[in-house]
Amino acid sequence: MNQNILDPTEFIDRATTLMKSSYVFTRRIISALYFSLFNYWAYKTFHDQGIKGKGPNHDKFDHKDFSRTLIENNLGPQIVLLYKYRVLVDHYLLDPNIIEVWDKEVAKIIREDKIKVNINESILEKIINSAKEILNWLKYNY
Amino acid sequence: MAVITQKEQNNMNISLAFITQKETISKKFDEIEQLSSWLNANYNSSIKELIDELIKQSLLIRLRRYTGEATIEKLSEIANSEGLPFLTELLNLLDDLREKYGKYGGPYLDCVFDDETGELMYFVAIFQDAGWEEWKEIESYLKLKQTYTKKYLTTLCLKAFRE
Numbered sequence: 001m002n003q004n005i006l007d008p009t010e011f012i013d014r015a016t017t018l019m020k021s022s023y024v025f026t027r028r029i030i031s032a033l034y035f036s037l038f039n040y041w042a043y044k045t046f047h048d049q050g051i052k053g054k055g056p057n058h059d060k061f062d063h064k065d066f067s068r069t070l071i072e073n074n075l076g077p078q079i080v081l082l083y084k085y086r087v088l089v090d091h092y093l094l095d096p097n098i099i100e101v102w103d104k105e106v107a108k109i110i111r112e113d114k115i116k117v118n119i120n121e122s123i124l125e126k127i128i129n130s131a132k133e134i135l136n137w138l139k140y141n142y
Numbered sequence: 143m144a145v146i147t148q149k150e151q152n153n154m155n156i157s158l159a160f161i162t163q164k165e166t167i168s169k170k171f172d173e174i175e176q177l178s179s180w181l182n183a184n185y186n187s188s189i190k191e192l193i194d195e196l197i198k199q200s201l202l203i204r205l206r207r208y209t210g211e212a213t214i215e216k217l218s219e220i221a222n223s224e225g226l227p228f229l230t231e232l233l234n235l236l237d238d239l240r241e242k243y244g245k246y247g248g249p250y251l252d253c254v255f256d257d258e259t260g261e262l263m264y265f266v267a268i269f270q271d272a273g274w275e276e277w278k279e280i281e282s283y284l285k286l287k288q289t290y291t292k293k294y295l296t297t298l299c300l301k302a303f304r305e
Contacts, residue, residue, distance in 0.1 A: 063256045064263040068293040071264055074285050076296030077277045080254070080266065081303075087257045099303060105210025106250045106268070110300070114247075114270045117303040126274060126302070 006043040008036035012135060016128045026119060027089040033131040034086035040138055041066050048142075075137060078130035085119070085127055095119055194226060201229040208236050208267075209251035216253050216262055220294065227290045232265075235287060235295065239267055243280050246272035246299070265295050272299035 012033060019029045042061040045051045052058035063083075070079040088097055096118035101107040117123070177193060198221055202214050209217075221229045239249045247270030254263045272280060277299035284297060 062261065063258070064261050067254075067263050071296045072293040074282065076281045076285075077274075077299070077302070080296055080298055083254070084298075084303075091257055099298075099300065101268070102253050102255065103210040103213045103251075106213070106252050109250060110268065110270055114300045114304075122305055123303065 006036075006040045007139065008040050009135060009139070011036050012131055016131075019124060019128070020121075026124070030082075030085050030089045030119075030127060033127065034082050037082075037131060037134050037138065038063065038066050040135070041069065041142070044138060044142055069142075070134060070137070073137060073141070075134055078133050081126060082130050082134070085123070088117075089119075197226055198229060201226070201233055204233050205229070205236070205251070208240075208249060213251055213253055213265070217265075220262075224290060224294075228294070231288070231290045232295060235284065235291065236267065238287065239280070239284065242283070243269060243272065243276075246270070246276060246280075246301075248272075249297075252298070264293070266298035267295065268298045268300065270300050272301055273305050274299070274302040277302050 015029045015032060015036075018025055020026060038061075042053065042059070045061060045065075046053060046059055053061040067079050067083065070076070084099055088095075088099075096116050098112070099115045099117055101110055101115060198218070201221075202218060205214060205217060217229065217232070236249055236251065243249070249267035249269060252266050252268055254266055255261060256263050267284075269276075269280065277297060280299065281297050284295070285292070288295065
């Protein structure tokens with residue numbers, strides 16, 4: 001299997017041009033950006049680094065390990081932003097919605113207007129740029 | 143088994159006294175840490191484990207300034223595998239972030255889970271009023287200071303979602 005077969009460079013370029021064409025495209029492409037990077041990371045982990053995952057073929061990897069790898073390598077804001085929005089578009093329906101704060105005691109401290117978010121032009125730019133920064137790191141440094 | 147001198151017995155009594163004075167553990171942290179090293183060098187591992195547990199509880203009590211009980215439980219689980227340096231560094235980092243970036247409304251410590259499996263992914267230090275540029279700055283500052291928490295702790299700046 002070609003080492004670069006899951007390199008999402010072209011996908012990300014083409015997908016981001018379609019991102020604003022309709023609301024369904026926007027939501028689905030946010031999710032696809034995340035998963036294209038996750039797949040690429042898993043593929044490089046398996047092939048380039050020789051690390052075994054789970055499952056009968058040892059090719060199933062955890063999202064937590066993907067995130068932790070990026071966090072460890074100075075891409076915390078990029079993966080946190082992308083993951084939070086990926087969860088919003090895959091698991092929640094309403095827009096605007098809220099960024100979930102898990103710890104109830106912390107959630108009580110933070111005002112609701114601080115966690116209310118929507119999908120707008122500005123956030124799409126941040127998501128696209130974050131995806132590209134993660135891609136570059138995976139491509140050239142991982 | 144080594145014979146325990148009166149002086150050593152006295153030192154052990156001091157360590158046991160800490161057990162019954164949980165509320166003062168926080169203040170005695172430095173002494174306990176030194177005592178732990180001394181016990182580690184001179185006595186068996188069970189005493190070391192006991193003292194380590196006291197230090198761990200002391201650190202968790204201090205971390206309550208930044209988060210709720212549910213997150214403390216998760217931190218305790220990670221500390222079991224990563225050891226005390228994880229908690230010590232985390233507390234120092236949060237103190238440091240509060241001093242330097244407290245103007246941005248934080249940090250408050252929260253957990254992020256894998257939405258499909260329910261597994262803990264990482265911890266986030268939340269700032270309510272920091273935007274995208276400040277987020278990157280805070281993260282860069284954090285990363286320079288991390289060793290034991292590097293893959294577990296990142297930041298989450300809520301204003302970046304609303305800009």
